[in-house]
Amino acid sequence: MQNNYLIQSLQLTYSILNLVRTFFHMPKKCNVFSNVSDASKDEIFEKLVCSNNSLVERITSFGQSTPKGKWLKQTKNEWVILLSGSATLVFMGQKPLRLKPDDYVFIPAGCKHRVHSTSKSQRSIWIAFHFD
Numbered sequence: 827m828q829n830n831y832l833i834q835s836l837q838l839t840y841s842i843l844n845l846v847r848t849f850f851h852m853p854k855k856c857n858v859f860s861n862v863s864d865a866s867k868d869e870i871f872e873k874l875v876c877s878n879n880s881l882v883e884r885i886t887s888f889g890q891s892t893p894k895g896k897w898l899k900q901t902k903n904e905w906v907i908l909l910s911g912s913a914t915l916v917f918m919g920q921k922p923l924r925l926k927p928d929d930y931v932f933i934p935a936g937c938k939h940r941v942h943s944t945s946k947s948q949r950s951i952w953i954a955f956h957f958d
Contacts, residue, residue, distance in 0.1 A: 858909065858953065862886055865949055874953075885952040887913065892940035902956040904933040911950025914942040 856874075863870040865886040875882040885906075892898060897918060907930035915923045915931060918938040923931065933939055935958075944950040 858884060862949065862951060880957040883954050885954055887944035887950040889944055889946035891943050897938040897940055899936060899938050901935055902958060903935050904954055904956050906931055906952050906954040909951045909953060911945040911948050913944045913950050916940050916942045
């Protein structure tokens with residue numbers, strides 16, 4: 827009987843701590859490689875942290891690219907690092923940039939660019955930081 831009470835108390839305490847962590851943004855350990863989405867059909871964009879003027883997201887790609895003839899042009903600066911896989915970025919008027927794990931690129935706001943290719947043999951995982 828006493829063990830059941832202890833177990834229920836611990837479960838309740840754990841639930842309350844998770845709620846407090848959620849509402850008061852207490853530090854929580856996470857791993858960028860855990861619960862990675864499949865991305866076999868579509869590229870996946872997952873918000874990790876955001877504020878009024880910045881966003882950190884995990885991007886998972888698996889063979890996706892920007893449609894031919896389309897250029898991306900963002901309103902915020904972007905710093906992106908490739909953690910796994912491979913990718914090729916193209917900036918208007920420049921030679922393609924081939925990226926491997928640990929390569930990063932700063933993309934100024936308004937800079938026209940496109941993702942020419944991402945690895946078809948393994949997931950490409952990126953971390954992107956968007957900011958003013």
